[in-house]
Structures are given as structure tokens and as C-alpha cells.
Amino acid sequence: MTPPVRAMTDQVRAAWIEVLGHDDFDDDTPFIEAGGHSLKATQVLIRLRRKLGVRLPNRLFFDHPTVRELAAAVERAAATSPLA
Numbered sequence: 029m030t031p032p033v034r035a036m037t038d039q040v041r042a043a044w045i046e047v048l049g050h051d052d053f054d055d056d057t058p059f060i061e062a063g064g065h066s067l068k069a070t071q072v073l074i075r076l077r078r079k080l081g082v083r084l085p086n087r088l089f090f091d092h093p094t095v096r097e098l099a100a101a102v103e104r105a106a107a108t109s110p111l112a
Contacts, residue, residue, distance in 0.1 A: 036106075037099040043075045044095060055096040059089070076102060083109040 037055060044062065045051045053062035059069060069089040077084050082105055092101040 036103045037095060039079065040072075040076065040099040040102060041095050043072045043079075046075065047071045053095070055099075056094050058093040060093065080106055082106040 047068050048063050073084050092098045
């Protein structure tokens with residue numbers, strides 16, 4: 029894993045921990061299996077949007093339900109759609 033993606037993975041994981049209230053999951057655990065649901069997914073995306081200043085559509089989370097997948101998708105989104 030390259031350093032920028034690793035850093036993004038750490039940020040996504042931190043947002044999950046904050047929203048879920050635990051760290052009992054790994055980077056390949058689907059959010060729902062970690063105890064998440066749609067409202068909590070939205071809370072994760074809001075935190076990432078604010079922290080990173082990037083546009084992240086809600087569907088992004090459901091298309092990329094693990095920390096590893098979401099981090100890679102957010103990394104791509106950050107490269108193409110920063111907030112103005």
C-alpha cells in the first residue's frame with residue numbers, strides 16, 4: 029500500500045472508530061458487519077468531507093463498504109473533486 033493510501037486508510041479508520049464507538053474490525057470488514065447502518069455511514073462521510081475538504085457522494089460508502097475500499101475511493105475523489 030502506498031503512503032498516501034495508507035494515510036487515507038488511517039483517516040477512514042479513525043472516522044469509523046469515532047462513529048461506531050469501537051475498533052473491533054479490520055480494514056476488510058464491511059461497515060454493516062462492524063455495527064454500522066445508513067445513518068452512521070452518513071456520519072462517517074460528513075466527518076471525512078469536513079476533515080479532507082472533498083466532495084463525497086453518499087453512494088460512495090455503499091459502493092465501497094470496507095475501510096480499505098473506502099480509503100481508495102476517497103483518495104481518488106480527493107484527486108478529482110475538492111470542495112471550492
